[in-house]
Amino acid sequence: xxxxxxxxxxxxxxxxxxxxxxxxxxxxxxxxxxxxxxxxxxxxxxxxxxxxxxxxxxxxxxxxxxxxxxxxxxxxxxxxxxxxxxxxxxxxxxxxxxxxxxxxxxxxxxxxxx
Amino acid sequence: xxxxxxxxxxxxxxxxxxxxxxxxxxxxxxxxxxxxxxxxxxxxxxxxxxxxxxxxxxxxxxxxxxxxxxxxxxxxxxxxxxxxxxxxxxxxxxxxxxxxxxxxxxxxxxx
Numbered sequence: 001x002x003x004x005x006x007x008x009x010x011x012x013x014x015x016x017x018x019x020x021x022x023x024x025x026x027x028x029x030x031x032x033x034x035x036x037x038x039x040x041x042x043x044x045x046x047x048x049x050x051x052x053x054x055x056x057x058x059x060x061x062x063x064x065x066x067x068x069x070x071x072x073x074x075x076x077x078x079x080x081x082x083x084x085x086x087x088x089x090x091x092x093x094x095x096x097x098x099x100x101x102x103x104x105x106x107x108x109x110x111x112x113x114x
Numbered sequence: 115x116x117x118x119x120x121x122x123x124x125x126x127x128x129x130x131x132x133x134x135x136x137x138x139x140x141x142x143x144x145x146x147x148x149x150x151x152x153x154x155x156x157x158x159x160x161x162x163x164x165x166x167x168x169x170x171x172x173x174x175x176x177x178x179x180x181x182x183x184x185x186x187x188x189x190x191x192x193x194x195x196x197x198x199x200x201x202x203x204x205x206x207x208x209x210x211x212x213x214x215x216x217x218x219x220x221x222x223x224x225x
Contacts, residue, residue: 004157035215043158043203043215056212090158102148102160103213 003027006091006106013081013113020067021076021109023091031055031094032074033103034066038087046089049074081113116141118206120216128224131194135219137187137204144206147180147187148213153200161202162189194223 007022025032034046048056052068063085065077078085088110092103117140125133139147148163164171164180164187171178177190187204201220207213 042217043205045212045214048212058212092158102163103150103158104160105150105158107157 004091004093004104004106006089006109008109009107010110011112013111015081015083015113017081018077018079019081019111021078021089021091021111023074023076023106025072025074025091025093025104025106027093027104028072029093029095029104030071032068032072033092033094034074034076035090035092035105036087037090037108043090047074047076078111081111083113086111086113116144116206116208116214118204118214118216120202120204120219122219123217124220124222126222126224127194129195131223132190132192133194133221135189135191135202135204135221137189137216139185139187139206139214141206141208142185143208144214146207146209147178148205148207149178149189150203150205150215151200152203152218158203191221194221196223196225199223 004025013019031050033048036044046059047066063079067075088108090108091106119138121136145166150158151161152158162173162176162178164178175192179188201218203218204216205213
């Protein structure tokens with residue numbers, strides 16, 4: 001029974017378009033994250049949020065915008081898509097930011113940009 | 115920033131064999147080292163972790179060794195089973211805000 005739900009699981013987009021990746025967690029966690037996994041660079045940290053506030057941003061491009069409408073939601077909006085954005089995007093959560101504890105991952109959203 | 119390296123990048127073993135996955139990191143401020151397993155098309159799953167004030171941790175067939183002086187970890191898996199086939203990721207964290215992952219070790223256990 002997945003406690004972190006990512007939607008959609010697969011998506012195909014054309015260059016220049018915009019997509020939103022959805023993430024909801026039902027673990028009662030206060031910290032949420034986005035990671036990207038591609039052939040070029042496995043498991044790259046992108047963003048971390050704590051109590052719906054952005055804590056850390058490792059993504060150079062402003063085309064990637066996380067959005068947290070609720071405590072247990074952290075969506076990822078990607079604009080002006082490029083083929084290099086093709087990757088699997090993983091959402092994760094943890095009990096608290098700043099402590100040390102395991103991350104719980106979603107199943108990922110595999111994005112292909114044509 | 116922190117850099118995490120894993121070796122080997124892939125391993126193929128016969129069922130029942132033991133395997134060793136090595137991991138090194140660069141930032142001496144890293145204090146927490148979780149390992150994850152990813153089966154094909156599945157989510158990453160936590161398998162074991164160790165903190166910098168420990169040298170060894172065991173969880174059933176998994177043993178994790180940590181050497182703070184050399185900034186090196188090694189994951190030992192004994193009595194491997196086909197179900198252990200997956201990509202194993204070492205990671206390092208100063209705090210949970212940003213966890214740096216290695217490139218992964220693909221393990222294939224043949225029946």
